[in-house]
Amino acid sequence: MSYKPLKVAVVAFQGISPFHLAVPSVVFAEGPTDKSFFEVFICSAEQQPLTCNLGYHLSGLHDLSQLQRANVIVIPSWRSPYEQPTPELVHILRNQAAQGTTIVGLCLGAFVLAAAGLLDGHQATTHWECADELQRLYPKVHVTPDLLYVESGNIMTSAGTAAGLDACLALVRKRFGATLANQVARRLVIPPHRDGGQAQYIEMPLPQTAGHDRLSSLIQNVRGELEKPHTLDSLAAEVAMSRRSFTRQFRQLTGTTVMKWLIAERLNLAQRLLEHTEQPIERVAELSGFGSVESLRHHFRLRFKTSPMQWRRVFHNAMQV
Numbered sequence: 001m002s003y004k005p006l007k008v009a010v011v012a013f014q015g016i017s018p019f020h021l022a023v024p025s026v027v028f029a030e031g032p033t034d035k036s037f038f039e040v041f042i043c044s045a046e047q048q049p050l051t052c053n054l055g056y057h058l059s060g061l062h063d064l065s066q067l068q069r070a071n072v073i074v075i076p077s078w079r080s081p082y083e084q085p086t087p088e089l090v091h092i093l094r095n096q097a098a099q100g101t102t103i104v105g106l107c108l109g110a111f112v113l114a115a116a117g118l119l120d121g122h123q124a125t126t127h128w129e130c131a132d133e134l135q136r137l138y139p140k141v142h143v144t145p146d147l148l149y150v151e152s153g154n155i156m157t158s159a160g161t162a163a164g165l166d167a168c169l170a171l172v173r174k175r176f177g178a179t180l181a182n183q184v185a186r187r188l189v190i191p192p193h194r195d196g197g198q199a200q201y202i203e204m205p206l207p208q209t210a211g212h213d214r215l216s217s218l219i220q221n222v223r224g225e226l227e228k229p230h231t232l233d234s235l236a237a238e239v240a241m242s243r244r245s246f247t248r249q250f251r252q253l254t255g256t257t258v259m260k261w262l263i264a265e266r267l268n269l270a271q272r273l274l275e276h277t278e279q280p281i282e283r284v285a286e287l288s289g290f291g292s293v294e295s296l297r298h299h300f301r302l303r304f305k306t307s308p309m310q311w312r313r314v315f316h317n318a319m320q321v
Contacts, residue, residue: 009070020077027168075109106164127160177315178271
C-alpha cells in the first residue's frame, strides 16, 4: 500500500526555542528509513531572519501562505500566553481548520489556537504551569491539565516540552499505523506511547529504589507474556509486595495504573499482530491477552475509535520500512 506524504507545516517566530522547533521536525522529517511518509516545511510568522532564544538566526523559511497546502499545521510553542497571534495567522488557521486540516498547538501553542477560537467548546491541554491561565483567558475551552495531549476532532493540543513528542507520535500512529510510530519512537529512544498524565512530572522525580528495579524487571517479563491472565494480585506476588505497596510503586514508576498499563501493552501487541501477521482476529485476541474478540473490539474502539478488522484493512503489510 502506498501513501501520499503527510505535508506538515511548522510555524516559527521570533524568540522560538530550538527544542520546540525541533520536536515536530525530528518526528516527521526524520522518519526511520523512508522519507516519503512526510514532507515538512518551516514557515515564518514574522519577518526573517528570526532570532531564536539562544541567539542564532533562522532564515530561508517559507511564508505563512504555505500553510494552505499543509495537511497538518503545528504551532510548536508561543512567546507568551498573553500575546495575541497576528490577524493573518488567525485567519489562515481558521480557514484551514474549517477545511479539515489538522491543527496542532504544542505547549503554549495552545494559546494561539485558543486565540483563534479553535478551542471553544473543545477539550484542550497545555503546559501545567499555564493551564489555569488558559482557562481564565479562554473560559469556553475545557482545559484538562493532567493529560499529555488531547485530540478533539481535527484539533490537537499537548502539554509542555517533551509531551509534544507524544502528540506528534500520536499523529503518526493515527495516519500510518503503530508500526511506523514505534519505529520513529525507537529511533528517538523514547516510549512509543505514554499513558501517564503530565501530573507525574510536576513534582521532582522519586529516587530509584530496589523496588523499582524489581518492577522494571517484572514489566519486561510481562511484555513477553501478555497472553497470560495477569492480575494485580498475581503481579504483586511475583515481586513479593503487598497489593497496596505494589500499586503505589507501579504508579510512581510508570505514571499509570497496573490495569491501564496492561491494556495499553496488549493493544500495542494487537496492533503489531494485525499489521504483520495473518492470524485470525480470535487468535489475535488470545495472543494479546484479551481472551475474547468482544473484549479486543471493546478496548480497540475505546482507544482508536475503530475496529481491529478496519485497522488491519488499512495498515496490514503496509509498513515494510
